[in-house]
Amino acid sequence: MSQVSIGQYILNRLKEINIDTIFGVPGDFNMPLLDLIEDDVALTWGNNANELNSAYAADGYARVRGAGAVVTAFGVGELSAINGIAGSYSEMLPVIHIVGTPRTTTQEKGSLMHHSLGNGDFRVFEKMSAMVTVASASLTLANAISEIDRVIQTAVINKRPGYISLPFNLINTMVELPSVLPLIVSPPKSPEQVKNIAIKEILRVIQESQNPVIIVDGCILRHRLTAEANEFVEIAGLPTFSAPMGKGAIDESLPNYRGVYAGAISFEEVSEEIKNADLLIEIGSIKSDFNTGNFTYGLEKIKTISLNSSNTIIFHAEYSGVRMQDVLPLLTAALSENKISLDYKPRVRSAPIDNETVEITHNYLWNKVPEYIAENGIIVSETGTSEFGIFNMESPKGATFIGQILWGSIGYSVGAAVGAAMADRSRKVYLFVGDGSFQLTAQEISVFIRQGLTPVIFLLNNDGYLMEKLIHGPERSYNNFQMWKYSQTLDYFGGNLEVNKTEGKNPSPIGIEAKVSTRQEFENAMEKVSEEPDKIHFLEVIMPAFDSPRELLLLCDLSENR
Known part of the structure; x- marks a missing residue:
């Protein structure tokens, strides 16, 4: 003993x-x-x-x-x-x-x-x-x-x-x-007989439908089922969309991937494809306000199969305890015998870069920045403009997206990026944080440096709480705060202090600290960042005060009307 x-x-x-x-x-x-x-x-x-x-x-x-x-x-x-x-x-x-x-x-x-x-x-x-x-x-x-x-x-x-x-x-x-048994960390298996009945019914419904579609959501990521979900989507061959909380769960290079669906803030072409469906297969759905375009999914009249971590629902019938963890591989195996092959129109993309200005607008940023993100990168976005900017951003190969779309605590992204970087040092972390959110949790930059982490940090400076301004009080002083010298952040938090480089310590090597106001300045800085992947970089990106991603503008309009 x-x-x-x-x-x-x-x-x-x-x-x-x-x-x-x-x-x-x-x-x-x-x-x-x-x-x-x-x-x-x-x-x-x-x-x-x-x-x-x-x-x-x-x-x-x-x-x-x-x-x-x-x-x-x-x-x-x-x-x-x-x-x-x-x-x-x-x-x-x-x-x-x-x-x-x-x-x-x-x-x-x-x-x-x-x-x-x-x-x-x-x-x-x-x-x-x-x-x-x-x-x-x-x-x-x-x-x-x-x-x-x-x-x-x-x-x-x-x-x-x-x-x-x-x-x-x-x-x-x-x-x-007396003895130490391994922890039991897997949920109970689905009841065999009920599971088999549910799978048989799902296959029947899919076969009888004329225009089925799939929406993959955040619970797939939480339950670490991305491999199973991708295999199912690829074999099924059906038009597939992700919800905002599910972004990154599905390989966006698959021919049947059609984009992000978030109700009324989706691209019109995406909404039209969903509207024309006669069967919706939801996988790991989370129907929160921001995730559904302020509850504007409008899918109530579409027949729905919902695969969840605790049950399966086919139309109005619930199969309790039949879990998506067990159902997905079996559905994939059954569908592989009759793989569906469809021809698709080109997938709708974000509007191309508007070249009428040299300013760094959201239209420019979210079109341009994927060019500089490494394969398998981890993209952390803050509640606010960056969170909505990534909805329809092109997803770099193997990218993981981290954001707090449901809880929405501003400042979350800085600490979360530290955790993500510590979780897998082999992957590059890209942090997008607004100036207001950054002021809540800026101290964690010190931890990045102390732990020898090498993220690329984009501080989006639009001089105030833009999301709040768009919702209410655009000219109110409570939506503004003290301006900081953001581009000196790494230096202020001790990145260049010799005392932090003494024997036994291995702080982050300091790379670019820059304040960029034009597109050319941004691209010049990012070229240098790309040349020094093993350093921590901090870019203060100056943006027009009221410029916003289209998705955020649409959501704020919906908020006003509800």
């Missing part, structure tokens, strides 16, 4: 679910756990600037790696992180939040401790977190092992955050381990 400390057991289980970086901020109740992290050669400590950013980083990491983890201190630390955890819940990411809490004896006495509310209730923050997690636990010596496993398994299976309260005195407490 072996022994292990409770803290080390948590770390072992995190490594088992493919986590090699743990984000967070030191606090007096969690530092013995940080000792274990720092001493574990298989783990890296994220060392974030604040707890909110650490939660964003764990979220971005989970989108690339499958799961993430964050460590905070009791009370003040965990409440700073809870917005990021709530975002992971909303957008379905398994982030394990580990909170270092006061000693068990202190809690039992109800002592008046710092970081507490001063009322002797040491469970109050766990109760708050229970509303934005799928499983939570307050560890004791008796329940620690079983509760750690329960929280992690439940979080990973359900694609939602989990919460673990770890008292200071239990971190290094040794426990007996």
